[in-house]
Amino acid sequence: MSTALITGASEGIGATYAHRFAARGHDLVLVARNTDKLEGLAAELRAAxxxxxxxxxxxxxxxxHLGLVEKRLRVGGPVDILVNNAGAALMGPFHGNDRNKMEALIRLNITAPTLLASAAVDGMAARGNGAIINIGSVVSLMPAYFPGIYAATKAYILTLSQGLAAEMGPKGVYVQAVLPAATRTAIWAKAGVDVGQIPNVMSVDDLVDAALVGFDRRESVTIPPLADASLWETFEGARAALPSGLGGTPADRYRTPVTT
Ligand SMILES: NC(=O)c1ccc[n+]([C@@H]2O[C@H](COP(=O)([O-])OP(=O)(O)OC[C@H]3O[C@@H](n4cnc5c(N)ncnc54)[C@H](OP(=O)(O)O)[C@@H]3O)[C@@H](O)[C@H]2O)c1
Incomplete structure (x- = not known):
């Protein structure tokens, strides 16, 4: 029996992962702020x-609080799957946005998943197996589409995931970045957005079921709403080719023109 720790498990995508992993027979550690919702879900899953x-x-x-969850990962019973899902959106442009709200978003969307992954990989590397699922977003690939720092926090998640996958894969730890597009959860209302105004919203069940297909295939990046996978492969191919074009001297186009 393996154990999955899911952050943001009280509703939305995280609660759906909890249902799916429980159905697969995994023991669970559910993390969020709303104790009543977590206890209600826990009772339902234990019974079912x-x-x-x-x-x-x-x-x-x-x-x-974050330190308590890190401690659970480091010294509690083994956690085989970490789902770094808890997150929030922050609307509005960068210029003029609320400093404290931006700091809180960075703590939730960047600091927490980073330190939880750090706490999880020690045991996973020692055991030679484990999995980390990081929930990013397609807006990490189109920052101009989503103003402010939300897209940037998700770009961090994608880069962290890809770097971790390269480092930890050889040690038996599988890392998956999941990039949802708009998905029907409460995140939109919490950010003051009417989800009814957004086209092509995916159901949370479809999103998690598709993400788990990618998980079972051991994909490093799973983008459930992307119909044509070749678009991502082309994008990644260009990124992979770029380092071979880097040199130790400035590119010709940056050389100061010789004036006579
Ligand atoms: N829905 C979308 O369209 C969409 C698209 C792309 C990416 N995502 C990403 O998917 C992930 C899950 O989002 P969702 O759509 O499922 O949102 P959601 O329905 O609002 O759920 C967010 C979860 O995170 C928890 N959470 C929020 N703030 C927290 C905090 N400070 N400490 C601990 N837990 C906290 C919430 O529980 P409590 O309130 O009980 O703490 C809740 O369980 C996020 O990382 C989000 O950025 C969502």
């Missing part, structure tokens, strides 16, 4: 799937 479910109430923007 005969799995063990722990609940950790934690505000992941709070360093002390």
């Amino acid at each position: 799937h005969a799995v063990s479910v722990e609940v950790i109430t934690a505000d992941l923007t709070d360093a002390t």
Whole structure:
């Protein structure tokens, strides 16, 4: 029996992962702020799937709470799958945005998944197996489409995931970045957006089921709404080719024109 720790498990994408992993027979550790929702979900999953479910109430923007979840990953019973899902959106442009809201978003969307992955990989590397699922976003690939820092936090998640996959893959740790597009959850209302105004919104069940197909195939990047996979492969191919074009002297186009 293996154990999955899921952040942001009280609703939305995280709660759906909890249902799916419980159905697959995994024990669970559910993390979020809303204890009542977590306990309700835990009771439902224990009854339906005969799995063990722990609940950790934690505000992941709070360093002390985050430290408790890190400690669970480092010294509690082995966690085989970490789902770094908890996250929020922040609307509005960068210029003039609220400093404290930006800092809280960075803590939740960047600091927490980074430190939780760091806490998880020690045990995974020692055991020679494990998996980390990081929930990014397609907006990381189109930053101008989503103003402010949300897209940048998700670009960090994609780069972190790809770097971790390269480093930890040989040690038996599988790392997957999942890039949803608009998905029907409460995240939109919390950010003040009417999801009814957004076209092509995916259901959360479809999103997680597709992401798990990518997980089972051991894909490093899974983009459920992308119909034509060759678009991503072309993008990644160009990125992979770029380092061979780097040199130790400035490119000709940056040389100061010789004036006579
Ligand atoms: N829905 C989309 O369209 C979409 C698209 C691309 C990417 N994503 C990403 O998918 C992930 C999940 O989003 P979702 O759509 O499922 O959103 P959601 O329905 O709003 O759920 C967010 C989850 O994160 C938890 N959470 C929020 N702030 C937290 C905090 N400070 N500390 C601990 N937990 C916290 C919430 O629980 P509590 O309130 O109980 O703490 C909740 O369980 C996020 O990383 C999001 O950026 C979503």
